[in-house]
Amino acid sequence: MRAGEYETMHALELRHWWFRGRRRVLVDFLRKAAGPGGGLLQILDYGCGTGGNISAYASLGPVVGIEPDASAVRLAQARGGAQYCRTSGTQLPFRPGVFDAVVASDVLEHIEDDLAAVSEIARVIKPGGTVIASVPAHPWLFSEHDAALHHFRRYSKASFCDVLKQGGLRIQRLSYWNAVLFPVVCLHRLLHKGRYSEQPRSDTGPVPWLINESLAALLAAEAAVLRHAPLPWGVSLVGVAERV
Secondary structure, three states, X not given: OOOOHHHHHHHHOOOOHHHHHHHHHHHHHHHHHHOOOOOOOXXXXXXXXXXXXXXXXXXXXXEEEEEOOHHXXXXXHHHOOOEEEEOOOOOOOOOOOOEEEEEEEOOHHXXXXXXXXXXXXXXXXXXXXXXXXXXXXXXXXXXXXXXXXXXXOOEOHHHHHHHHHHOOEEEEEEEEEOOOOHHHHHHHHHHOOOOOOOOOOOOOOOXXXXXXXXXXXXXXXXXXXXXXXXXXXXXXXXXXXXXX
């Protein structure tokens, strides 16, 4: 990521509407993976960033967080709640079949060889284990925001499915999310398409309390729908898969 983005993430991700909305969706899918008995899962937070999702995941089992950026790992360790490991996403330091669940929340787009990354995820998960992954959707929405976050790509539904399947995973569920704001984001990104400043900045930043809470409520409603049915459009994609 661009210098300073991890610090921004660390400051905002516990309360910012977007991080909260994504976390709710991911945790809902993790709970389903735990089953009706609620058994503890061995969880890998693949690309844990600054650790903002760890406490939510930890209620479902012990968590290991991996992240290649040293500054992000230091910020995550300050939060605690997990074992943290600085490592590449394409060369995981774990034996095969260690984890019951792997969560990759907006990580694959940061990795040039995303197929190698998915193959590594498939290697370290137990047979029948659950992989939950979210990615930014629609290549035509690629913008300064993506450049600031050092994204290699945004995904179409087809390209996301392809990399999961080729990496050795069987897709169980696939949906868009952040659907309510999709028209607004489309308009903003298209109006500013191709306009890159010398130092690109992401769209992530502080939001007035009332707006933040209103947007968080909208994404909470989306999460409730996603428990039962996929959404037909959205700014992002989320998939649930299992090891073949």
